[in-house]
Amino acid sequence: MHRSRLTAALVDVPEEHYREVVQFWSGALGSAAEIDDDDPDYASIGEPLPGFQFMVQQVDAPARIHLDIETDDVDAEVERLEELGAERVEKNETWWVMRDPAGNLFCVIRVQDPAAFERSARTWD
């Protein structure tokens, strides 16, 4: 038995658009942007809704938006989503990149927000 929930939307943009896209979404959502000192490829734009993160990420790929699912068991969640029709793309240190049946990328990550996770995660047998 494990749990999961949708936890974030990320705007992925190539380097040449990173700063202006961070500024745009910060202004659009009215939330200050915080670029991660340890990993400047990520800028947090806060929580547009309680328990839901919004980020801009610098990527070496065309612009796109992807979603993150957080879970208390990454391996079990990846397996569950694979059975539903997703494909594994790449395993990173602690998370998996997957794609849905139409090719949309999403990530399966460890729990980032324990309080929100307790409030709204679904349980899977």
Add this chain to the structure above:
Amino acid sequence: MHRSRLTAALVDVPEEHYREVVQFWSGALGSAAEIDDDDPDYASIGEPLPGFQFMVQQVDAPARIHLDIETDDVDAEVERLEELGAERVEKNETWWVMRDPAGNLFCVIRVQDPAAFERSARTWD
């Protein structure tokens, strides 16, 4: 003075992937899919968080994810976002399609969820 807030994420997919992607996200998020009788191009997958809608939409374009911003003044919000660096793409009956500075599409729509709007919309002068 007007208000706006992030209100939805939509998975846009070509016709050949529509049904399987609806089923996939319905299973992934654990929420029944409801295809709109009046507009079968849209399938609602419920609210993964309170006040935040998740939908799958059939489009004549490559797969992508887009976000919706709801507002009590579409024209004023489009103008505000344009000043922040977005571009107008297309006006539909009651909403605008825009793109962020990296080309990611998003929509500016009328208020869909008045209660959530009252709870979490930001006010712009």
